[in-house]
Amino acid sequence: MLRLPPLRHEAPGTLDEAVALLAVDGAMLSAGGTDLVPNLKRRQYPDAATIVSLRRIPGMAGVRVESDGSLHIGSLTKLSSLAEHESIPLVVREAALSVASPQIRNQGTIGGNLCVDTRCNWLNVPQTWREAAEPCLKAGGETCWVAPAKKDCWAVSSSDLAPVLVALGAEVQLVGSGGRRSMPLEDFYRNDGMAHLTKGADEIITGVVVPPSSDMRASYRKLRRRGSIDFPILGVAVVASFDDDQVCTASRIVLGSVASSPLRVPEAEEVLVGRPFGSEVIAEASEAARKFARPLNNTDLTSRYRKRMIPVYVTRALGDLVEG
Ligand SMILES: Cc1cc2nc3c(=O)[nH]c(=O)nc-3n(C[C@H](O)[C@H](O)[C@H](O)COP(=O)(O)OP(=O)(O)OC[C@H]3O[C@@H](n4cnc5c(N)ncnc54)[C@H](O)[C@@H]3O)c2cc1C
Ligand code: SF4
Incomplete structure (x- = not known):
């Protein structure tokens, strides 16, 4: 033990x-x-x-609907409460429900989920296993065992809610010794496995604000080995709005678990906008996402397989947005 x-x-x-x-x-x-x-x-x-x-x-948990239709979610709100709350967008509820197990969702919070540490097969093992090799960069050594030629850590962003809430344009509210501030969740992350959050060490997330999204369609698709309990090894969040002719007017496509932060894919988003939504643009956007992301061999299953799954999961997620 x-x-x-x-x-x-x-x-x-x-x-x-x-x-x-x-x-x-x-x-x-x-x-x-x-x-x-x-x-x-x-x-x-x-x-x-x-x-x-x-x-x-006190007062750190709970969901409030603001007068402009946005949602304020206290950072200590449990994942299980989030998954059950009727005011929360379905895509967020489904992503919360995909995290870990019922016991962990009853204990884990939205704030903790957004800050969950980056993961790597070399590091997330007991100390005695790690000691079989020299410490890697993140453990205080000089070499990253995943990409030894580089001087960076590539540990994987492994939150299910992060890509979804970035895609929805959420903001985080923080308090620290410098006072209170808010920032777009997208800017809260840095693609660096050793320092993946841009906040200060004494800053606490107090809440998450989700803008109104009733005119948007959204989906989250998660790849993992076991359907019952596993961290994502690829997460695809898509959010888009459409006009009456089913032409896409705005879109966000965010990949989770392929880098040290959630990654927006502007090339794939641009493919969708201004064109009738259907299998042709979905295939183009999926291919753009495949070209964009470079998963490494430091989490479950091989990087080659995860790369091949990117267009498959983007196609599935965008397919969820097709009406009828
Ligand atoms: C077996 C297992 C399976 C898991 N599967 C998944 C999964 O499928 N998907 C997934 O996303 N996660 C998974 N997790 C990780 C974790 O359980 C969840 O992400 C959970 O939501 C973390 O929330 P917490 O409140 O327990 O965080 P904590 O463990 O309390 O904190 C996590 C990190 O966030 C920081 N933090 C917490 N709250 C705040 C705050 N308000 N402000 C600033 N920093 C804060 C902490 O300092 C810490 O660094 C799994 C964990 C286990 C053990
Ligand atoms: S990516 Fe490299 S430096 Fe980062 S935890 Fe893994 S082995 Fe260590």
Whole structure:
């Protein structure tokens, strides 16, 4: 059995206290803990000293419909609540329902899901296995074992909600020692496996704002080995609007789990806009997505197979938007 290392546990009652605790070296924030705790048990964070839990802070969970039709989702809202909430767009509910298992969805939160650490076959193993080789870049060494010729970490963004909420144009609200701010979720990510979030270490997501989407059609398709419980090894989120003649007027296509951040595919989005929606443009957009993405051999199944699945999953997701 893997055990946690010795750690202090703090459960502040206010956001201000949490921000102050997070400013200290070695502090790590915990929401549901379903990603953090296994990573700690595998000794992926050797500098961790204190866990700062958000769970005693009131008012951090729940969904509110704003007067302009947008949704405010508190960052501690559980994935299971999200999946059941009638005001939440169906595509978000389905993506939430595809995460892990019922037990984990009852514990895991939307904020934690958006910040879930990047994953790699070399790193997400127990410490004793990792010690069979020199530490890789992300573990403090000098070489990335996935792409040794480069000086970057390519660990994989593995959140199901991130590509969907980027495609819907969501924003995150943050609080930290520098005050409060909001930013498009798209800008919250950086394609760097070691530092995939652009937020500061003491910044906490307080909420997620999803703009009105009732005039859009959307779909999320997820590739994984086991349908019952598995991280995505490819996620395809598509959102588009159409005029009365079924001509696409706007689109967003976002790939998850092919890089260290969710990736929008502008080449594929442009193919759709201004043209009647059907099998011809869907095939062109799917091919554009295939050319765009370069999955590596650091998660389940081979990179070659995952690359071949990109046009298949984009075709399926866009096919979900065809009316009738
Ligand atoms: C067996 C298993 C299967 C899984 N399958 C999937 C899957 O299919 N899809 C998927 O997307 N995930 C999966 N996960 C990962 C995880 O369970 C979910 O992503 C979950 O939603 C994480 O939420 P949490 O609240 O538990 O996060 P935590 O573990 O508490 O936190 C995760 C990270 O986010 C940070 N964080 C948490 N909340 C905030 C906040 N409000 N502001 C700033 N930073 C924050 C933490 O510091 C930590 O770095 C799986 C996990 C396990 C163990
Ligand atoms: S991609 Fe490379 S540096 Fe990053 S975790 Fe994997 S082996 Fe380590």
